Amino acid sequence: MLSGYAPVLVHLVLAVLLAAAVLGLHMLVGGRRPTVEKVLPYESGVWPIGSARERVPVRYYLVAMLFILFDVEIVFVYPWAVLVRELGARGIGEMFTFLALLAIGYLYLLKRRALEWE
Amino acid sequence: MTWADLSLIAPELALAAAACAALLQDAWATGPALESRSRGPAAAWIALGGVCAALLLLGVRPAGAAQVGFAGMYVRDGITRVVDLAALAAAGLGVMLSPPYLERFRLPAGEYHALLLLSTAGAMLMGASRNLVLLFLGLEMLSFPLYVLAALARRSRRSQEAGLKYLLLGAFATAFFVYGVALVYGASGTADLSRLGRAPDVPLLHAGVAFLVIGLGFEAALVPFHAWAPDVYEGAPMPATAFMSVIAKVGAFAGLLRLFPQALPQLAPAWGQMLAAIAVATMILGNLAALAQSNVKRLLAYSGVAHAGYILIGIASGGPAGSSAVLYYLLVYVAMNLGAFGVLLLLERRGEEADRVEDLAGLLGRAPWAAVVLAACMVSLAGLPPTAGFIAKLYLFRAALQDHRVALALVGALTSVVSVYYYLRVASVALSAGAADAVAVRHSRFAGVGLALAAAGVLWLGIVPGAITALVQQAVQALR
């Protein structure tokens, strides 16, 4: 049973060894002359502005949250799309009813101005 | 899905349609302002219309043999009928009792009513489940709106805290429930409740069922899954507290009823012991903790825990007697608990909820009818005659004795005696002569009618219980 995983294990060990060897060799042989410019985070040659640990605007969460909802509901459309011919007119009716319900939610968001950025 | 399937879920569809209508109407009327200053009671009327339509659709369907739809996942039988009735009563009273409060504290009316109706539909789905996955869907549909309702007062820190706690603990319990569904499915090869009775008696099945109890026990606030109840009840806006206190019980016990006495009678010795132990712990802890409370919302939270323990007696006893007692108790509980909360909803202390016991002082002088309704509901919650609470407890204890669970009935009776103290303390403060200054009483015809209906239910179910008793006994005939 578990012997089937042996090649994976060998692969894993080899990958770790190889990575360790390359990085170790670099540490031993390569030179290292750090300057201020070299250790700064790279921002297209521009001097960094502030810390990378910035707060994300709250609006971003709102849009992300709404995106999750509409995105995941699509999970039901995929199996329907595969079988749309077999399901016929009734299948189309059912799916569009489902989509209409999502549209009600969308209308609500529009009216409450939840999607406006500012 | 066929037209027959759709006509089966017509009451749920009516509620969902009304929920969408209320949501859109309010969004159109007030635009981006969630808490606008002027708003009519349009959303309340739409919601009430939805509840009435659902009741009508329930009524026109003949109470005959069980009908099954949606590939055997949904069943409309006697139990569905009574659970629907209880859930719709909770929704109707919840809508009627809240307008004065919503207006005063400027809560978003469209969202409140839409969430209330969707939650009701979830509880009804739980009562009609013939499949574990539909049960799960109903549980989620019941609980998501309740999380949001608890956090509906966006400027109140307590409300936000209540919503967050309810969500985190609720989602945690739900995860156990889903895992339980997966284990039961693995042990029996089916999620169909009507075929679980033939499942092999393997440890995996027992583990799965135990996980399911965690999920449903959380929603019903059974010890040891009750920790959320006091904080959420206290922090949530009062109309949300009132509604969730009854609808969560209706849904959770409908689920337990579908799961234990109906689907797993062959394992009765195993789960009967487990549920009986939980019931004893719940009754004792709920009643003792309620004794020490000075906040009425918190007191009613622990009282809700205690009542969950009483109702669980019926599930643990199983059989037709226990099941019909559970259904009867749910109907009674909706009427008496919403009646009690309905009176509190009329009060206001300096721009805040009047939720301390002493705020009720002198209520008799200023709003005699409200004081009398509150007293009647408290007497009923304590389980004293001639109110419905007495008859309902009688049925439960009789079912326990029939099943030779004397200890269970004894603990139930003793803890009821303890509960008389704290319920009657509230009632006596309300009927006393003193006056709590700074507490104002709002009058509302809408809420008045709701209170009258709740009080009528409490008295009617207590004095002439014949018709409803026949209904619940007919509902569980298939269990014989």
Next chain:
Amino acid sequence: MPALTHYLVLSALLFCLGLFAVVTRRNGVAILMGIELMLNAANVNLVAFNKFAAPGAMQGQVFALIVITLAACEAAVGLALVLAAYRSLETVYVDEINVMKW
């Protein structure tokens, strides 16, 4: 070819990881992520049982889809409530949220 036990062990480990996250994390969003792990553990179980215990039927897989959708709804409602709570309570750490006693 992995057997049913492999999947069950994987699922149990996932579930325990999620449980561990829920119990130890203080950040509300991290707790939600732990809960998602627990739900996905159940999904692994559902799909595996569908393959081994009830072959031929699609029930388990369809259930997994339903669970995924509901998990997304839960994440959305959860994020919304954490966000709303952050606005008024100014923290997402559940041990600092104690206007009322736990």
